[in-house]
Every structure is written in C-alpha cells, then in structure tokens.
Amino acid sequence: MILESHTTQPTPIVEASGSGAPVLLNDLVRQFGATRALDGFSLTIAPGEFVALLGPSGCGKTTALRVLAGFEQPDSGSVHVHGQDVSGVPAQRRDMGMVFQSYSLFPNMSARDNVAFGLQLRRQRTGARRARAGELLELVGLSEHASKYPHQLSGGQQQRVALARALAIEPQVLLLDEPLSALDAKVRAELRDQIRELQQRLAITTLFVTHDQEEALSMADRVCVMSRGRAEQVAEPSVLYAKPATAFVAEFVGVSSRVPVTRLKDGVQLFGARAKIRGDVESLAGSDIDALLRPEDVSAKVASDGLGIVNHRSFLGATTRLGVELGGVSVKVDVRSSDAELFELGTRVDLALSSRDVLVTERKKDA
Numbered sequence: 001m002i003l004e005s006h007t008t009q010p011t012p013i014v015e016a017s018g019s020g021a022p023v024l025l026n027d028l029v030r031q032f033g034a035t036r037a038l039d040g041f042s043l044t045i046a047p048g049e050f051v052a053l054l055g056p057s058g059c060g061k062t063t064a065l066r067v068l069a070g071f072e073q074p075d076s077g078s079v080h081v082h083g084q085d086v087s088g089v090p091a092q093r094r095d096m097g098m099v100f101q102s103y104s105l106f107p108n109m110s111a112r113d114n115v116a117f118g119l120q121l122r123r124q125r126t127g128a129r130r131a132r133a134g135e136l137l138e139l140v141g142l143s144e145h146a147s148k149y150p151h152q153l154s155g156g157q158q159q160r161v162a163l164a165r166a167l168a169i170e171p172q173v174l175l176l177d178e179p180l181s182a183l184d185a186k187v188r189a190e191l192r193d194q195i196r197e198l199q200q201r202l203a204i205t206t207l208f209v210t211h212d213q214e215e216a217l218s219m220a221d222r223v224c225v226m227s228r229g230r231a232e233q234v235a236e237p238s239v240l241y242a243k244p245a246t247a248f249v250a251e252f253v254g255v256s257s258r259v260p261v262t263r264l265k266d267g268v269q270l271f272g273a274r275a276k277i278r279g280d281v282e283s284l285a286g287s288d289i290d291a292l293l294r295p296e297d298v299s300a301k302v303a304s305d306g307l308g309i310v311n312h313r314s315f316l317g318a319t320t321r322l323g324v325e326l327g328g329v330s331v332k333v334d335v336r337s338s339d340a341e342l343f344e345l346g347t348r349v350d351l352a353l354s355s356r357d358v359l360v361t362e363r364k365k366d367a
Contacts, residue, residue, distance in 0.1 A: 021047060048205055122169065218237075
C-alpha cells in the first residue's frame, strides 16, 4: 500500500534524500481501553538499516509500526524522521511505503497499474509512471506478468507486486507488516531473500514486523524483541541469540532449557561444576534460580552411572537434538548426527556445560 491520498497535495512533509532516513520512536505510549499496547517504547533506526520487531501476539509490535506510519496516534511520546517530529503529520504526508500481509492490491487493475498507482496520485505523467512501474516489476522479477490482474497471480507474485508498489514512490521508510505469513514455506523463504536483497541494494530504512524468529534473525541488521509494549532487547541477531539480555528473550528466541542451579558466592553450581553468571548478579533477589541453556551449550557423555537419561531424539540434519531427563527436568542437548547412535533412548549420560557462563533467572512460581 502507498501511504498517499487522493488530494492535490503532491509533496511529502520531508523531501526524499535519495537514501534511507533515520527514524526515532521516543517513549511511545498507546492505550486501548484497559490495554496498554505501547508502554514507553523507544527505538532508533539508522539510515538504510533493516530492523525487525519480533514478539508474541499482543506485544505491541504492529501498534508501533502503525504509529510510525501515522495510522495510530500515540497518547504520548514522539516520532522523528530525518530529525523532524512527524507525530502530528497525516499518514499520507509521511513519505512511507507499506506492505501488508493481505497484499491489498486493486483487483480491477493490472500488476503494472497497481505498481504505478502511487505515482498517479503524485501527478506523474503517464509515460513516466509506466516506465517506473516497468522498472520495479523487472526488479522483482515480474516483467512478463505486467498485464495480469491479481487473481491471475500466485500469492507470492501478488506480494511482490505489493512490494514493487511500495517502492515505486521511492519512500524514505519501508514498512512491512508480516508480509510473508500468508505464503507457503518455500515461497516465503524465496521472497524473504529477495526482500532483503532489494532492501540492501536500495539502502532504504526498513521496519519489519514478524512473529517468526527465523525471518527476523535471517533478514534484519538488528532485532527488537518486544514484550508487553516495551523493548526487551535490541541487538544484532547473533548477539540476541548468543547473549540474551533477559529470560524472556532467551526463551522466546531460539530453544532453551530451564535447569535449577545452586547459587554460589561467585557463580552457580551446574552439572556438578562451577559456572559464572552472565549479566547482573545483583538483580537476583532469591535463592531459587534457574539457568537458561541453549542445546549447543550442553554436552552429553555416555556413562553407565550417569544421572541423566535420554528420553527423546530428533534428527535435525547435521545435528540430532536429545531430550535428557535430569532431576525431574528435561534438558535439550545437540550432538553430531554421526554420533547419535551412541545415544539410544534410555541411555544414561552425564551432562557438562560447554559455555563459559550462563544466563540465570529467578525460578518461575509455578515451576
């Protein structure tokens, strides 16, 4: 969708600079009745950066996107684009392109006319907008389908038309609201790579909303994990996975096991050995604490008197994931598939920590 209007106002509130615009969402609050969708949410996006908002349903990620687009007005806080406060600027004057999950193509228009629609609203001449639409359709690999109508295109092709339409006006900011969730797995993976390639080539500032962590981690320069209207952590994908700042991030991104540990003066005791605590030790008020472990942070060794018992195996290609019952909890452990035959169901094993430190959190009350 093009954030344009049918008025005669052709000029955006901020002139396009030919490159991505810096964006600042500052301390946003948005209340819907008793629900606070955004609760002091802040985020900075650098020019040309691709940032993903990731989180469970109801965490506020779509509301944040809509506030940036101008579809929602915050109760407090501000939105800045290129250093200009646009909080009170109508959506159609924010110079942004948006792609929705539902495509939102005009059924009575060809692919070419759908792409050219925003240019028509900007009073571009017919020849110029047809040429520009042709360029964008070629960019997304749909030149041969320019004359087809939406019902004659596949879901992936329709979404590429929607992407081309959003890019045609050369917006300062591209907004993507779960644009891949309605597609099948193969098409989703292909379009994911194409969107990322186009974004890097055009150097356009992009905010992408998704609940799919694989999409977020594979596409974004940085990922903002949201919970209850706030940013839990904003970091590069590799940092987010390897060094989660909170228990919520560790459990939401990737796979983790909660393992009870004993608090020591200088760390914790885990699998019969000492381990350092990652992060703020002082924030742990109680003595009932758990370590959050990634499957690759734990190693398993067959032992006739081992305290752990293999009760599950899942083949994942190069690795096989074991489920090991240990003291009433299940610990996930990744081993090489070439060694998986050593770990038959019922095999006793000893576990050891492979990482230098562990993320520790207070034990859940219902655990």
